[in-house]
Amino acid sequence: MASSVSFLLLLCMAAVASAQLSPTFYDTSCPNALSTIKRAVTAAVNKENRMGASLLRLHFHDCFVQGCDGSVLLADTATFTGEQNALPNMKSLRGFDVIANIKSQVEAICKQTVSCADILAVAARDSVVALGGPSWTVPLGRRDSTTASSSLANSDLPPPFFNLTDLIGAFDKKGFTATDMVALSGAHTIGQGQCQNFRDHIYNDSNINPGYATSLKANCPRATGSGDTNLAPLDPTTSYTFDNAYYSNLLSQKGLFHSDQELFNGGSTDNTVRNFASSAAAFSSAFASAMVKMANLGPLTGSQGQIRLTCSKVN
Ligand code: HEM
Structure with missing residues (x-):
């Protein structure tokens, strides 16, 4: 009882904090x-x-x-x-x-x-x-x-070896729906990842485009310890344009990480991936609202915490 009351109190405090x-x-x-x-x-x-x-x-x-x-x-x-x-x-x-x-x-x-x-x-x-x-x-x-x-x-x-259930769970823990999770993953339309994070996927998974896997293997040797930090783009088609190509890549089995391809692998999020691949507008609006939701996670407000003078250290 006491713990459920304090849980309710916490919930109210969280609501007030984000409302501020x-x-x-x-x-x-x-x-x-x-x-x-x-x-x-x-x-x-x-x-x-x-x-x-x-x-x-x-x-x-x-x-x-x-x-x-x-x-x-x-x-x-x-x-x-x-x-x-x-x-x-x-x-x-x-x-x-x-x-x-x-x-x-x-x-x-x-x-x-x-x-x-x-x-x-x-x-x-x-x-x-x-x-x-x-x-x-x-x-x-x-x-x-x-x-x-x-x-x-x-x-x-979440680590890159997570399966769909793990991914949904990790985002659910923060209050996100599976659709939010798929939308936020669209951030992988930009940036790069290291060989050590996609090695297992390109050598051991079967749900990967063979030509894509071959091209990645050229710069990511099988042996652990060699080329671990070599980089590959998360979105091999339009690496530095923030668009919905991440999802069309998934439709052609070109997800860089195991976790990326899990979003389109015959499971419950397949339709969301199809929707975002076919509609840039649907992706943009889902991404923007999920980002606002993420930015509202447990902020310190009012007199909590401090305004740091230097971001790397407390005052
Ligand atoms: C869904 C679960 C997610 C997993 C498993 C995951 C995992 C990863 C991994 C392993 C890397 C590469 C790190 C490296 O090799 O050094 C990466 C890069 C990146 N992630 Fe995620 N991520 C996830 C969700 C997100 C979300 C929600 C965002 C932002 C909204 C995001 C944004 C990025 C970006 C932009 C990069 C590239 C960074 C760079 O080039 O410096 N990721 N992610």
Whole structure:
């Protein structure tokens, strides 16, 4: 009984916390915050297209671990273990320098006003737009955590060997439907993945296009330990355009990871993949609303947490 009452209380608190986020949060306290972030993201993506993918992934890896609280940005020190060396993140997450640069530009115009968690949420949206994808309004007012959790990063971020049931479960745990999960996976229309994450899929799975598998094998040797970090595009057709080609790739068995191809493998999400492959508009609108939902995961608001001065460390 006591635990169900405290659970209800938690639910109410979560509802209030997300209700406090507002798209106009910085309109008076830092009116140029959003334009400053957009300018810096556009410059970074123009310099290197892949950065758009890396910034989008940073926001996802932030939100799925303790909520969207900037926890992923806290760097390890001798006395602090954060999330950056957790398995899904180590030698894989990128873009910390770009976020640090944006933060210093924003600090220069508004001292200790804009959180790192909000910068991540806005940078993810601006990255998608810079690569030709849909736009959406980002609710703001998140605050930054003073903690991080490598164990939650290991348990809550889905790995590339997950099957469909695992994937649905991992997203259900965060309040997403299977359709949301399929829509968010469309983020794999941009960016790159390492051989060690798709080796099993190209050598051991049968639900992969043979020509596609052969071309990937050229740069990803069978033996563990050789070429582990070699990269391949997540979307082999239009690698740096944020479009719905990810889903048509799945229809022709060209998913890079085992987990990607699981979305179209004779299971319950096949029809959603067909729908997103045939309708760019259906994908764009499902992706945008699922991103807003993701950006609302467990934010710190009001007097919780802090506004960090430097995103990589607590004040
Ligand atoms: C559905 C479950 C998911 C799994 C199993 C998964 C797994 C992965 C893996 C293994 C990589 C490559 C990492 C590397 O090799 O270094 C990757 C890259 C990426 N993921 Fe996911 N991911 C998932 C969902 C998402 C979501 C929801 C988003 C964002 C909304 C996302 C955005 C990205 C992006 C943009 C990249 C490329 C990053 C870059 O090039 O720097 N992923 N993902």
